[in-house]
Amino acid sequence: MKPFHQVTSQDMDFFEKLLPGRVFSGAQISDDYDHDEMTEYGHFMPDAVLQALTTEEVSAVLRYCNEQSIAVTPRGAGTGLCGGCVAKDGGIILSTEKMKKVLEIDRKNMTATVEPGLLLMEFPKYLEDTGLFYPPDPGEKTATLGGNVMTNAGGMRAVRYGVTRDYVLGMEIVLPSGEVLTLGGKNVKTSSGYSLIQLLIGSEGTLAFLTKVTVKLIPEPKVNQSLLIPFDDLDQCIQAVPSVLACGCEPTAVEFMEREVIASAETYLGKQFPDTAANAYLLVRLDGNSVEALQPSIETLTDLALDLGAKDVLLADTDERKESIWNARGAFLEAIKGSTPSMDECDVVVPRDQIAAFVRKSVEIGKEQQVRICSFGHAGDGNLHIYACQDALPDDVWKRKVERVMDELYTAARQLGGAISGEHGVGHAKREFLEESVGKEQIALMRGIKQAFDPNGILNPGKVI
Numbered sequence: 230m231k232p233f234h235q236v237t238s239q240d241m242d243f244f245e246k247l248l249p250g251r252v253f254s255g256a257q258i259s260d261d262y263d264h265d266e267m268t269e270y271g272h273f274m275p276d277a278v279l280q281a282l283t284t285e286e287v288s289a290v291l292r293y294c295n296e297q298s299i300a301v302t303p304r305g306a307g308t309g310l311c312g313g314c315v316a317k318d319g320g321i322i323l324s325t326e327k328m329k330k331v332l333e334i335d336r337k338n339m340t341a342t343v344e345p346g347l348l349l350m351e352f353p354k355y356l357e358d359t360g361l362f363y364p365p366d367p368g369e370k371t372a373t374l375g376g377n378v379m380t381n382a383g384g385m386r387a388v389r390y391g392v393t394r395d396y397v398l399g400m401e402i403v404l405p406s407g408e409v410l411t412l413g414g415k416n417v418k419t420s421s422g423y424s425l426i427q428l429l430i431g432s433e434g435t436l437a438f439l440t441k442v443t444v445k446l447i448p449e450p451k452v453n454q455s456l457l458i459p460f461d462d463l464d465q466c467i468q469a470v471p472s473v474l475a476c477g478c479e480p481t482a483v484e485f486m487e488r489e490v491i492a493s494a495e496t497y498l499g500k501q502f503p504d505t506a507a508n509a510y511l512l513v514r515l516d517g518n519s520v521e522a523l524q525p526s527i528e529t530l531t532d533l534a535l536d537l538g539a540k541d542v543l544l545a546d547t548d549e550r551k552e553s554i555w556n557a558r559g560a561f562l563e564a565i566k567g568s569t570p571s572m573d574e575c576d577v578v579v580p581r582d583q584i585a586a587f588v589r590k591s592v593e594i595g596k597e598q599q600v601r602i603c604s605f606g607h608a609g610d611g612n613l614h615i616y617a618c619q620d621a622l623p624d625d626v627w628k629r630k631v632e633r634v635m636d637e638l639y640t641a642a643r644q645l646g647g648a649i650s651g652e653h654g655v656g657h658a659k660r661e662f663l664e665e666s667v668g669k670e671q672i673a674l675m676r677g678i679k680q681a682f683d684p685n686g687i688l689n690p691g692k693v694i
């Protein structure tokens with residue numbers, strides 16, 4: 230692969246003619262573009278930032294950069310947590326932040342076609358009065374749908390409805406050569422050759438640039454109820470999860486959280502959580518067509534939880550109660566981040582029957598290394614978010630300790646049959662752990678795929694592999 234070229238004044242002239250008023254360099258570039266939400270993974274300022282409006286613009290930019298050996302970093306809202314959208318090798322950031330159109334809501338086929346820069350929190354308003362909804366529910370609602378697709382984002386409703394991958398039916402993509410391809414469409418199934426769509430989902434912008442996506446919609450549930458289930462013991466709380474999932478109630482979400490994380494969220498939001506007397510909690514959501522239809526499941530879960538050692542089962546059956554609980558759950562990441570000078574995240578996923586073992590191991594690692602470990606996550610699908618916090622540790626001590634903590638956490642996940650990321654991706658921060666996790670043979674296959682799509686390696690270099 231040829232070395233990348235730094236962007237020159239001649240390159241800037243080309244970009245400015247192509248995207249008038251939407252090309253930025255030097256002091257014009259906001260500091261926001263040199264990092265994602267995990268600033269601990271470094272700051273990398275691009276030579277230029279380009280804000281595309283159309284597929285044709287993306288095609289022209291990629292064709293030019295491919296010919297000139299200029300690195301291109303695709304970027305949505307920059308809400309990632311593993312350094313996946315930063316210009317690690319310089320060059321340009323090609324942003325989709327202005328590509329936000331909802332191109333079609335097709336009620337008959339129950340699909341929507343949107344541009345990649347549409348924010349997740351903006352999507353529901355376009356579905357109002359359709360009776361349809363888009364189930365994937367990542368915690369970061371200011372993320373873009375394109376970013377969700379490129380990281381295969383999961384979220385809290387994945388237990389019942391699945392992840393982003395399960396809802397993508399079609400794509401328009403631009404290859405590094407500038408060629409535009411349409412993949413899939415509105416068909417709900419296909420057995421027509423290799424699935425390039427499934428290959429591109431989760432590829433973190435390393436293979437092609439997404440310019441449109443068609444997603445499946447489903448009928449919107451009419452009501453939902455939430456159960457907050459306190460336990461005195463974290464291990465007892467986590468061990469209850471398989472039984473909750475197997476009881477036939479079909480929960481939409483099963484989340485777990487510790488009291489320490491809840492306290493951080495209370496401080497961050499300035500609002501009190503409904504219950505803070507227990508050491509650990511399960512939060513279970515049920516969706517249905519009516520409150521009456523959900524009542525048998527509520528009774529089953531209540532009896533089961535109490536049999537499994539829960540202190541109580543608290544029903545959040547009003548909008549105010551639901552909001553107080555789920556707003557706190559949504560604020561956990563920012564709350565932990567605000568409680569410590571620096572932190573690192575482990576976004577592992579393990580088989581459901583190994584969740585308790587991994588959480589126990591994370592507690593042991595924290596004690597051994599004398600590092601505060603905070604944890605919460607999607608207990609229903611084995612995706613755990615473990616945060617190591619610097620607190621008062623000196624920088625040099627913290628650096629050594631956090632490396633050991635991360636090594637031990639990823640080793641534990643591997644030994645339990647898990648993977649290094651459940652929904653946040655690999656980026657540049659977790660590359661070394663990916664190879665340790667999947668082995669050299671799989672990495673070699675991935676590199677072969679990268680070579681086929683992007684022979685000059687210009688798209689999001691330094692990420693994933």
